[in-house]
Amino acid sequence: MPHCGVHPGPDAVDDPIKFDDTFDVPVFVKHSSPMDVQGRPRPSQVASAAAPWPSRGLPKTGSYRVTTSWRAILHAAITVGRDVSPWLAHVPHLAGHEILSRCAPLQAYLRRIPVACLGPDPRYALVPNEVYSLGTEVTAKGAFSYRIGMTMAEWLCWGQIGMSHSVHAESTYPLGVDPADWDERRNKPDLVGMQSLAPSGWLIEAKGERRLSKTKLREGAAQLDLDGLIDGSHRRVLCGTSIEDRVFMTLDIDTRYDADLDLTATDPDPMAGPDVSNDDDALYQLARASMLIYLVLREAEQTSIVPVGVAADRRGPAAQVGGSGAVTLLERDWSTSSLRDRMRRTPSSRRLPKESGIDMLTAAVPGTGMTVGLSRRVYAACSALLGLETDLARRAEQEANEAAARLWRTTDGAAPDEDPPLRQDTTAVEERISVRYHVVWGTTLSPSAPGAEGAQWVPRTDVRSEYERIAYNRLQQDHQEELLVTAREAFRSADSHDWESVAARDSPLTIDGPPRQLESATADTYLAINPALIV
Incomplete structure (x- = not known):
């Protein structure tokens, strides 16, 4: 176990994780509806998790031991996250830097240790190393919790359950949702995916924490409470990742739609993932x-x-x-x-x-x-898709420029810290962003400007980026069929x-x-x- 003092404990190892190492990840699964998360499992429960992960179908409620490889974790780290096409198309040489930013923290903070086992082959646990335990401040640990939470959610849902590669919820619209409502919702789930097991649409919330708590999992369950926002059935999944004292996961699966499903009509091998040779949506997500x-x-x-x-x-x-x-x-x-x-x-x-x-x-x-x-x-497929998505990104940027020009406003005698009224010809997207950000569509540039009375307002960079993102997502949705083809x-x-x-x-x-x-x-x-x- 990590030593709690200033100096490394007697069990400290001056050795990062070996890329050729395999290790076990305990996974605790629970089916419930409404989602009823449990507290952190006891160390003895983590150590004793031993049931093999099922090769077909969703795992039943229970504790499992999943043997994996560092390479499988890195596969997930590289593929999970936001859609990179809009910005990396302009700076493609930074793609390698993005991969480095996703994988380096995992290598820097983790190692494996041997654990007791009954069989002849050694078994290992994944644990935080002394760089994490003794040399990392609280803020950096929080950032790492997000990174490992997202990575392990992708590793579990895509790598072990057979979901498609996920798409970040800020980069897509799930089926059955009104785009305006989705854009306006603050606490979205992290990821959207699909699987051949019905219901095919998946919504995933990923939670990572130094010591995974029931409070953190309850926050995740609340983010998956989308009643009234999404029509139709979706699989709602909460993936929790705990870092200390060893890495383990919890998987909470909402079963609200299971009673209405024809489970006999599912894919004969759902754990293999969607068939990209025939499934256009799965191919699009893979690309x-x-x-x-x-x-x-x-x-x-x-x-x-x-x-x-x-x-x-x-x-x-x-x-x-x-x-x-x-x-x-x-x-x-x-x-x-x-x-x-x-x-x-x-x-x-x-x-x-x-x-x-x-x-x-x-x-x-x-x-x-x-x-x-x-x-x-x-x-x-990536080459063709990037060309079309780059064109859409340029159109989104142009829309943002036009919106910026429309949203210049004057206070007309109002105090500098007051929010001037919106112009009457603002679009629905512009108004949604203005409501969400209140006054931050503009910041005071000067007390006066040629042709205007009062203070001149210009779009703030972060809000402009938000507008571009929403405009790009909407264009993607409008051109979805063209993208798939x-x-x-x-x-x-x-x-x-x-x-x-x-x-x-x-x-x-x-x-x-x-x-x-x-x-x-x-x-x-x-x-x-x-x-x-x-x-």
Whole structure:
């Protein structure tokens, strides 16, 4: 356990988490409606959680032990969060910095320790290290709680339950909601997703805390109380992550719609995740979640093609039965080993038939010790999608400029600290933002201005950004069908083209992947990490 004094305790280890380490995450599941969160489990309950995670369907109420890998956590960290397209399209070289900002805190503050077990193989727990326990101030710990809470919610819902990649709730509108009401609501859930288990729409609140409390979980349950705001059935899920004394999770599942569901009509393998080959919405969410990786690949000076076996496709005929999540560790994957053996015997073969394997375009992420990659079909979908979303972002920026001009106001004799009235021709979105921010649409620029009586008001930067975000979200919704079709057409066409035409560059083949790195993959994404960089 972490020592509470100034100096590290006798069990302190001068060793960050090893990227090749696996470890166990206890997960405590409860089904209820209305959501009835429980208090923090006792240390003995955390230590004794041992039931295996189910390979099909939602887990029943109980305590589980989920064995995972550091690579699976990093996959989730890279993909979870806000839609990056509107701003990274202008500064694409910062995509690697965004990946670094998401992954570095996890590496900096966590390590694993051995725990007692009955079997012959060692087992490990994930714990905060001495940098976190002794060297980190309270504010920084709070920021880390948010980061690990979001990451672990994605790891659990996408990586273990088979939900699609999530979209941040500030970057989308769930089905059955009025956009104006959604924009106006302050305490939204964190994430929106979908799953083949009915109800297909998922709303997720992620809570992370140094020592997860019932109070924090009650706050999360309140954010999921969306009655009257959303029509139709949605799966409401509360994911809690506790950091001390070891990392564990709680999963509260609202069952209010379960009695009305035809559970016999669900996907035969829901834990494999939505089928992006046929599901346009799932493909769209995968492409959005992969945009950071796409931009790293597009801007990289050096790229290479790495072959991955077909077993990484959880929906393919060669998928490993009863696999431990969405991410396949390639050192354990027979299909990758046999594929690479064949390619070594026939080195002239660079393009893989679809049934033989997946050729990933990969590149190193500077400063991280990680190599990331995408399949041809998702790279093409990201490329086409980013072009259209960039156009929408420019339109949103133009709308913000026009709104700024319309919302210049004069006080006409009012005191400088009073809120001048809005112009009569403001749009509905402008008025919503003005109501939400009160006076902050403008700040006093000068006591007078040419052509105006009284003080001149100009839009404040944070409110202008808020307007752009809402305008962009609305444009995305208005053009949703076009976005889905654009991603699908590019996804399909990539199967009939090689990497040189898809990415407009000639990349060498690296049969065995990056040297001295530990590899992992899904059907469309690749992540390798270098343990040699860790002390």
